[in-house]
Amino acid sequence: MDAKDILGLPKTPLSVPPEKKSQPKKDSQRKPDGISREVYALTGGLAPLMPSIDSSYLKKRPPSDEKITWQWLPFTNSARKDTLQLYHWVRVVNGVPPTGDYSFAKYNKSIEVTKYTDEEYAQHLTDPSWTKQETDQLFDLCEQFDLRFVIIADRFPSSRTMEELKDRYYSVCRSILLARASSPADVSGHPLVKENYNASQEKERKRALSMVLSQTKQQEKKDAEVLAEAKKIAESRMAAKGVEESVMPATENEFPETTIDHNTLVSLSNVRLAPVAAPPSTLVIADTSSTLASLRMLPVYLRTYALEQMVQQASSSAGLRTIKRVEQTLQDLGINLKPRVPTKAVCAEHLELRKEILTLLNLQKQLQYKEAEGSSLREGTTYSEMPGTPKRQVRDHDRTFIPDAMSFGGERGGRKDPKRKGPGRVSETPSSPANKRPRKMKASDL
Amino acid sequence: MTNSSSPKKNEQDQPETSGPVLKSLKTKLSKPEDAEKKILSKKFKDVEISVPIVYGNIAFWLGKKANEYQSHKWTVYVRGATNEDTRRVIKKVVFQLHSSFNNPTRVVESPPFELSEQGWGEFEIAITLHFHSDVCEKPLSLYHQLKLYPEDESTSLSIKKPVVVESYDEIVFPEPSESFLARVQNHPAVNVPRLPVGLTFPTPVEDPSERKRGDTKDHPLSQWFTNFSEADELLQLAAARQQVQTHIAKLRRQITVIEGQQQQLKPSSDQ
Numbered sequence: 001m002d003a004k005d006i007l008g009l010p011k012t013p014l015s016v017p018p019e020k021k022s023q024p025k026k027d028s029q030r031k032p033d034g035i036s037r038e039v040y041a042l043t044g045g046l047a048p049l050m051p052s053i054d055s056s057y058l059k060k061r062p063p064s065d066e067k068i069t070w071q072w073l074p075f076t077n078s079a080r081k082d083t084l085q086l087y088h089w090v091r092v093v094n095g096v097p098p099t100g101d102y103s104f105a106k107y108n109k110s111i112e113v114t115k116y117t118d119e120e121y122a123q124h125l126t127d128p129s130w131t132k133q134e135t136d137q138l139f140d141l142c143e144q145f146d147l148r149f150v151i152i153a154d155r156f157p158s159s160r161t162m163e164e165l166k167d168r169y170y171s172v173c174r175s176i177l178l179a180r181a182s183s184p185a186d187v188s189g190h191p192l193v194k195e196n197y198n199a200s201q202e203k204e205r206k207r208a209l210s211m212v213l214s215q216t217k218q219q220e221k222k223d224a225e226v227l228a229e230a231k232k233i234a235e236s237r238m239a240a241k242g243v244e245e246s247v248m249p250a251t252e253n254e255f256p257e258t259t260i261d262h263n264t265l266v267s268l269s270n271v272r273l274a275p276v277a278a279p280p281s282t283l284v285i286a287d288t289s290s291t292l293a294s295l296r297m298l299p300v301y302l303r304t305y306a307l308e309q310m311v312q313q314a315s316s317s318a319g320l321r322t323i324k325r326v327e328q329t330l331q332d333l334g335i336n337l338k339p340r341v342p343t344k345a346v347c348a349e350h351l352e353l354r355k356e357i358l359t360l361l362n363l364q365k366q367l368q369y370k371e372a373e374g375s376s377l378r379e380g381t382t383y384s385e386m387p388g389t390p391k392r393q394v395r396d397h398d399r400t401f402i403p404d405a406m407s408f409g410g411e412r413g414g415r416k417d418p419k420r421k422g423p424g425r426v427s428e429t430p431s432s433p434a435n436k437r438p439r440k441m442k443a444s445d446l
Numbered sequence: 447m448t449n450s451s452s453p454k455k456n457e458q459d460q461p462e463t464s465g466p467v468l469k470s471l472k473t474k475l476s477k478p479e480d481a482e483k484k485i486l487s488k489k490f491k492d493v494e495i496s497v498p499i500v501y502g503n504i505a506f507w508l509g510k511k512a513n514e515y516q517s518h519k520w521t522v523y524v525r526g527a528t529n530e531d532t533r534r535v536i537k538k539v540v541f542q543l544h545s546s547f548n549n550p551t552r553v554v555e556s557p558p559f560e561l562s563e564q565g566w567g568e569f570e571i572a573i574t575l576h577f578h579s580d581v582c583e584k585p586l587s588l589y590h591q592l593k594l595y596p597e598d599e600s601t602s603l604s605i606k607k608p609v610v611v612e613s614y615d616e617i618v619f620p621e622p623s624e625s626f627l628a629r630v631q632n633h634p635a636v637n638v639p640r641l642p643v644g645l646t647f648p649t650p651v652e653d654p655s656e657r658k659r660g661d662t663k664d665h666p667l668s669q670w671f672t673n674f675s676e677a678d679e680l681l682q683l684a685a686a687r688q689q690v691q692t693h694i695a696k697l698r699r700q701i702t703v704i705e706g707q708q709q710q711l712k713p714s715s716d717q
Contacts, residue, residue: 296491296620300582303496303616333686341614343676344496349683356690363697370704377711 002038067094077101079108113143114173124175130168134158138165139172163199170197239290288313304338307347314355326357489621495630496619496637497535498527501573502612504670505594508564509605516564518594521667522571523560527614527674530635531660533557535581535617535626542572557660568592575617580625586617614674635661 073090076083078101090097116125116139121132141152153162174192181187188194215223291313295306315323327337335353339346505520512518524539526532539559543550544567552561573588593611596603616637619626630636662668 298620299584300577300586300617300619302586302588303618306618329690330686333689335682335686339679339683341674341676341679343498343616346676346679346683349680349687353683353687353690356687356694360690360694360697363694363701367697367701367704370701370708374704374708374711377708 068092069095071097073097075102077105079105111146113139113147114176115139116172116176120176120179124179125172127168127171135168135172138169142169163202166202167197167199239294303342303344303347307339307342307350310347310351311354314351314358318358322358322361325361326354329357329361330354489623490627491621493622493627493639493641494618494620495622495627497532497617497635498614498637499532499617500525500527500612500614500672500674501588501590502610503571503590503592504608504610504667505592506608507594507603507605509603515566517566519562519564520592520594521560521562522573522590522592523558524573524575524588525558525560525662525665525671526635527616528634529662529665529668529671530633531557532559532635533660534630534633535577535636536575537578537581538576540574540576540585542574544569556658558662558665566594568594578626580623580629582619588613588615608670610670610672612672612674 069092071090071092072087074085074087075090076085092098121135125135126132127135137157138152141155145151145155149162149166153160153165156165170192174196177187177190177192178184288310291309295301295309315326318326330337330353335350339350342350501522501524503520503522505518507518508516522541524532524536533556536557536559538553538555541552541554541561543552543561543563546567547563547565554561569592571590571592573590574585575588576585577583590613591611593609596609627638627641631638631641662671665671
């Protein structure tokens with residue numbers, strides 16, 4: 001907007017009034033007072049977390065009755081142990097130099113390391129693995145290096161691990177605390193008393209941490225997959241609890257179990273299903289009951305939410321591209337992706353329509369496959385020109401078709417396209433559940 | 447898809463003919479208070495109650511009286527889809543407005559469940575429906591994007607014609623309690639399916655709080671309400687399904703033909 005101003009171009013007449021109002025309102029309801037509009041826009045429309053300088057402060061002028069001079073004066077620092085005197089510029093008001101300590105002296109903080117006497121050592125602090133000399137050395141170093149155990153461990157004369165040093169230090173402090181306390185109750189709140197340092201636990205923790213850090217990418221991937229599987233198994237157990245017994249008819253043996261995460265299916269491997277399009281629908285029926293069951297568990301829900309869940313579950317066997325094609329088909333038919341009047345009947349019809357469209361798309365793919373095989377058989381060559389686009393669309397999930405296609409002649413037939421998965425990859429089930437997760441989430445935004 | 451169709455009952459067998467359920471319960475249990483509690487907590491698995499609602503906003507431009515911070519007067523509301531009174535289901539509605547409003551959490555405890563304000567900004571309003579305790583313990587949230595300006599930017603703003611955005615939805619209670627069912631069984635705002643045989647309820651006593659009318663049939667803004675009818679949508683869907691089914695049949699035929707052809711070719715192809 002301002003750029004156009006500078007360039008002298010006319011602003012677009014229509015969009016200015018509603019735009020001005022509709023854009024800033026997304027960021028904030030109010031213009032701030034005190035900061036100009038441009039600066040506000042620079043910060044992304046959000047107020048700064050802390051006010052940097054109060055704008056009124058900038059406008060203030062020093063009171064005219066005061067006379068300010070700057071003088072080069074000596075000063076001492078109470079944090080220093082010697083009496084070194086340095087010089088610096090000082091703001092002098094009306095001839096009176098400022099009083100008080102050097103302003104940075106207060107930052108000279110140090111850790112208080114407990115000190116023990118020899119008698120105390122003899123009484124409470126003797127330890128078989130530590131000599132007094134070593135313990136004294138340890139405490140010296142602690143004092144010198146402000147309890148920075150990394151340095152202390154490095155400087156310690158005999159080679160002791162950091163955990164050992166820490167253990168010794170904290171147990172000595174604890175014993176001293178307990179010994180000096182007038183009653184146990186006094187110090188029971190002290191962190192050392194409440195939770196003692198546990199050397200073995202620390203060792204374990206550090207080892208585990210370094211293991212996690214040093215994991216290779218491959219290991220990370222494997223871990224993620226295992227976790228995803230575990231989560232799915234847990235979820236399927238939950239779903240199975242709410243579902244009634246449903247003995248569903250077979251799926252073919254070679255039919256890759258792409259939906260193992262839903263119901264437990266009783267598979268009668270004798271039954272062979274001729275139309276490959278049927279298995280998706282039988283699985284879909286099985287899953288519907290689990291979604292319905294989970295909906296019935298809710299005390300209340302909205303019809304639109306229920307429809308979303310059912311649509312998601314129905315599309316769970318389909319890849320993202322297929323889902324997009326379903327939506328495109330719906331739009332071509334003039335149907336809203338989300339029904340305008342979602343009554344029970346309308347939602348049921350909508351769901352059925354979506355399922356039928358899925359069937360339709362599957363059949364279309366199947367037909368293309370058949371035609372492709374047909375042409376390769378007829379020509380008798382090892383490969384023929386395959387339509388490129390459909391293959392890429394199928395890549396997502398339809399491994400169901402590959403076994404069928406492969407069983408006909410020419411297993412090298414036409415799969416020169418490097419993107420296509422070869423026969424050996426058909427049973428790549430480990431990756432498919434992992435792939436399912438992101439797709440499932442995207443399917444929900446209709 | 448459903449399991450045994452009997453609702454969750456006590457051990458006692460229900461008589462086939464109508465004796466009201468309440469009476470048989472009372473004879474079994476010694477304490478009447480226990481019976482009351484049992485009635486309230488008894489839920490029916492296969493009776494799904496749905497309450498059709500419409501929620502949205504109507505916004506009027508203030509025209510000459512508009513200033514930078516108050517350009518529109520708008521009302522956000524939840525009403526029964528047929529403009530019937532929903533207070534037997536909904537106890538109160540909480541509208542969560544943008545934080546720049548004073549007291550952005552507005553609670554409306556009696557119908558009509560609506561809220562009017564003046565402002566200039568469009569933002570998302572969280573509408574939380576709280577139900578009576580025997581209806582549902584948990585509240586249900588809806589989200590509505592307040593709309594003040596017409597979709598078509600070229601339409602000039604008019605004082606007389608407001609911007610109306612309404613959404614239809616249905617609140618579904620899959621396992622309603624008996625007392626809820628009793629209270630709404632014949633109420634026009636609520637869809638109750640046919641009850642299983644032998645299940646009847648006495649007509650509920652009139653609630654004194656209902657003396658003031660809570661429906662929105664004669665609401666001042668009712669002329670702008672949208673009439674949501676499922677008939678059009680059903681027709682559209684049926685037509686679409688018909689198209690798709692024809693297409694599917696055609697494809698199936700084509701596939702069978704090709705398979706037949708390939709069967710013939712198979713013996714002649716060499717490996």
